[in-house]
Amino acid sequence: MMGEITISKNKRHFQKGDRNFFYLADTVWSAFTNASFSEWQEYLDYRKMQGFNALQINILPQWDASGSDIDIQAFVVKADGTFDFFKLNEAYFDRAEKMIAMAVERGFLPALVLLWCNFVPDTWSDKIKKCDKMPLSAIENYVKCVAATFSKYNPIYIISGDSDFPTQLAKSYYGKALALIKKLSPECLTTMHIQGRLMELPEEYTKEDGIDFYMYQSGHNTDFRHMAYVMANHFYHKKNMKPVLNSEPCYDQMGFSRRIYGRFTTFDVRKAAWQSVLSGASAGITYGAHGIWSWHKPGKNFGATGEGFDKPYYWRDALKFEGAWDYSFLKWIFETYDLFDLKPQNLIANTTEEIRMAMKTDRSVVLVYMPSNTTLTINDDLSEYSFDIIDLTTKRFAKPVIQYIKGQTIMQMHNFHADVLFLGTRR
Structure with missing residues (x-):
């Protein structure tokens, strides 16, 4: 039962x-x-x-x-x-x-x-x-x-x-x-x-x-x-x-x-x-x-x-x-x-609400869902995280190209063709 x-x-x-x-x-x-x-x-x-x-x-x-x-x-x-x-x-x-x-x-x-x-x-x-x-x-x-x-x-x-x-x-x-x-x-x-x-x-x-x-x-x-x-x-x-x-x-x-x-x-x-x-x-x-x-x-x-x-x-x-x-x-x-303890985040700098972001309340894990490929800018310095990109069509994992500039985290365009999940775990 x-x-x-x-x-x-x-x-x-x-x-x-x-x-x-x-x-x-x-x-x-x-x-x-x-x-x-x-x-x-x-x-x-x-x-x-x-x-x-x-x-x-x-x-x-x-x-x-x-x-x-x-x-x-x-x-x-x-x-x-x-x-x-x-x-x-x-x-x-x-x-x-x-x-x-x-x-x-x-x-x-x-x-x-x-x-x-x-x-x-x-x-x-x-x-x-x-x-x-x-x-x-x-x-x-x-x-x-x-x-x-x-x-x-x-x-x-x-x-x-x-x-x-x-x-x-x-x-x-x-x-x-x-x-x-x-x-x-x-x-x-x-x-x-x-x-x-x-x-x-x-x-x-x-x-x-x-x-x-x-x-x-x-x-x-x-x-x-x-x-x-x-x-x-x-x-x-x-x-x-x-x-x-x-x-x-x-x-x-x-x-x-x-x-x-x-x-x-x-x-x-x-x-x-x-x-x-x-x-x-x-x-x-x-x-x-x-x-x-x-x-x-x-x-x-x-x-x-x-x-x-x-x-x-x-x-x-x-x-x-x-x-x-x-x-x-x-x-x-x-x-x-x-x-199980996610909190939505309003840190996406791109001019769209389609990209969604959340963190665990202790900030140990961060997730960003991006439905269409573009350069992603986040209004936070996330340099303490190790990121993977997950292609949600094929379930393939890859490493993003990231820059940290003036308190922002910039994810360069990836090589996948559909929606992806950026998953970061704090080091």
Whole structure:
């Protein structure tokens, strides 16, 4: 079984027992409704081999999942095709529990969403598609079932899914679910998965006895790629200090939202990851592959509900996307160099915010992510450090050419052709 995950004393990262824990999650929102047990085993074994240690799953049916061969629902379906939210389908939750047991046996931390936005009135999803809304009075029975089914596995509970909080009614749903799961499962960490690029949470959720850490979503809109680092910095500097992670950067091979032509590449998702973790979201990172999250199979429909994305890949093809290895490598860097206490630095002299820099708080390690080659100037004398350049495409290491002039550190253009990480260790 997965050991209990807790928050570090400095409120910046996670711990598993007495060891630091870097949260590396994969996005499998639709697993409970779409994956067979044999497929699930195949998937888990591959992601375990890659070094992933957490899985983000929607407890209820994902509203924009791909079509499924598995005909099972979380609630009894009434004659008119709508859910009877007061009658839970025991077979659904038994099946979901078996899938979680399989994951936990392999060392994964489940991160389970309680209420995706389409089940809650007044959220942004109402403007896209009218869906069944769970009555407020049905939440208690549902959350009790969730706690009885899953809490023995020490999951993280993600109270909201892709949600905004526009009205008191919407906030009351999430507030009720949060208070109840805290009461029933006080040992489980809680958080909110919020709408893409949303930067504020209602104050009642962020106080000391509210959620335990911040998740943000930089999202899949090609015009807002900078939000990966903007939002990291924003949440890092919150008055109520908590660990921060980007729970939904752009997904590998996801079509741009709003039906704009084009897809996010391996470089795009790698860039979002490094910019996030070096800008304040250093508690972990979540990967997503377009075809895994919706669990897509050939011949099945994909309705592009929500933000409107192009067709996904077959899940077995998406499982092998290169971006997952990049995220695994990022985790390896964090664990190898003990980067669990990073502080973002505003020392880059180049006229761009795309280059991101962080240091350990004791200044023993410095990292700079540079997405495109140029001469790099840092407003600090870093002559006491030994630097390597890591080509993040090939994972090759090289030595930079460095000058130290009038208190600045100047890294000359390197010989690699894509994004790199400068990694300096103090001599």
